[in-house]
Amino acid sequence: MVEPTLLATLAVATLASLFMAWAIGAGSSGSTPFAPAVGANAISVLRAGLLVGLLGLAGATLQGANVSEAVGQELIGGYTLSPAGATLALLLAAGLVAFGVFTGYPIATAFTVTGAVVGIGLAAGGDPAWAKYREIVTLWxxxxxxxxxxxxxxxxxxxxxxxPERLAVPALAAVVAVLLANVNFVLLGGPGEQSSIAVELAALAGQSTLVGRAGVSVAFAAVIAALLYRDLQADAAAAQRHFLLVLGGLVAFSAGGSQVGLAIGPLLPLLGPDTGVQVPLETVLLFGGIGLLAGSWTGAPRMIKAIAQDYSSLGPRRSIAALIPSFAIAQTAVLFGIPVSFNEIIVSAIIGSGYAAGGGAVSGEKMAKTVLAWIGSLVLALGLGYGLFAVWTSVV
Incomplete structure (x- = not known):
């Protein structure tokens, strides 16, 4: 029998988690992936919002486990978030995100959630997880x-x-295909495991070695490159738009896998044998994915339309250049279970592609303020998490 107090705590934490998932879906992870394609007139705003929601849900369900477990269990050593700590972390992070939404300040969700969980864990007497922090800071x-x-x-x-563009674009598609062939998915592995397309196809061919997986990856990349080359020969402009759509889909999928853990990670300690409320991880990931979906469908179209105006000035080539590293970095975060700011990924890629076109107009002041806002999000959440939980424990 679960205590009424725990059920009430779980209800509050669940609502805060759902709000976080909605905010993430309505924000950068839900609006940015297809903005380049909308700016290039490859897809309408409403269709982009529909697709980004569905792909984010798929990514959250199939790839969200690593980051979710890292946020919920690996940020503090020798301590598991208590029901009160997990609830406070979610309420604090959700409150800061809401503050950013309504005031226009760029509050970074990844920095906010990470700071809140670490601050509360340290206040509860946990040990710093220095190895994990080095991984996180290195990537950030x-x-x-x-x-x-x-x-x-x-x-x-x-x-x-x-x-020649007819060779460069298929070559880039081949690189993306190699990455995709080696991305791990829950559905491809055994119970509690994950596997990739390359691993599974190599196993079917009886070549479960590194060389076999490399051969499958190269073959997969060659097929994708050949299809895009044929598309370019027929209509170069249309082929670029098609490539943008595929990249947008991959980035949206990766965003779901990397961002859902920020919403549901702190919730996981409440759903284990220690509390008596056991819920399968797959169910929790689906819950978070539905929150992302709701945010994408209700809030993302307006954001997509606004961001697409910025992307339309980039053009298809620079948009492709921005999305390729975004996909690669997001998948790296998923692989190592590192909470990461999707805003940081996208903004960095856009600035890089902008400088290639002589983008000297990129505001140094705006960049500095954005970086300070990211750092401020982490420090504020860390300090508030530590202070509020210390007050809570002293009173209760």
């Missing part, structure tokens, strides 16, 4: 340089008249 710090650098390189290559 390298995202602007890696994402922006790749975007700059891709955009520069596509703009170079010496590089």
């Amino acid at each position: 710090v390298t995202i602007p340089f890696v994402g922006g650098g790749i975007a700059y390189g891709v955009a520069t290559t596509l703009r170079d008249e010496r590089v």
Whole structure:
């Protein structure tokens, strides 16, 4: 029999988690992936909102486990979030996100959730998980340089008249295909495991070795590149739009897998044998994915329309250059179970592709304020989490 107090706590935490998922779906992870395709007139705003919601739900369900478990269980050593701690973390993060939404301040969800969970865990007497923090900080710090650098390189290559577009674009598609073939999915693995297309196809062919998986990846990439090359021969502009749609779909899927953990991660400690409320992880991921879907369908279309105006000035080539590293970085975060800001990923890639076109007009002041807002989100959530939980424990 579950205590009424725990049920009430769980209800509050669930509502806060649902709000977080909605805000994430309505925000950058729900609006950004298809904005380039909308800006290039490859898809309408309403269809983009519909697709991004469905793909975000799929990504959350099929790839959300790693980040969710990291947020809920790996940010503090020797301590598992108590019901009160998990609820406070979700309420604090949701409150800061709501503050950002209504005031226009760019509150970064990943930094906010991470800071809140770490602050509460430390206040409860937990040990810093230094190894995990090094992973997180390393990715956070390298995202602007890696994402922006790749975007700059891709955009520069596509703009170079010496590089035939009919060869460059299929080559980029081949790189994306190799990444996709090696992405892990829940449905492809055994019970409690994940596997990739390359691993499964290599196993079917009796070549379950690194060489076998590499061969499958290369074959998969060759097929994708050949299809896009044929599309380019028929209509180059239409082929670019098709590639943008596929990239947008992959980024939307990756956003669901990497961002759902920010909403449901702190909820996981409430749904285990210690509390008597046991819910399968797959069910919790589906719940979070539905929250992302709701946010995408209700809030993303307006955001997509607004952001698409910025992307329309980028053009298809620079949009492709921005989306490729966004997909790669988001999948890296999913693989290692690292909470990451999708805003940081996208903004860095857009700036990198912009500089390739001589984007000297990129505001240094605006960039500095954005970075300070990201850091401020982390510090504020960390301090408030520690302070509020310390007050709570002293009183209760």
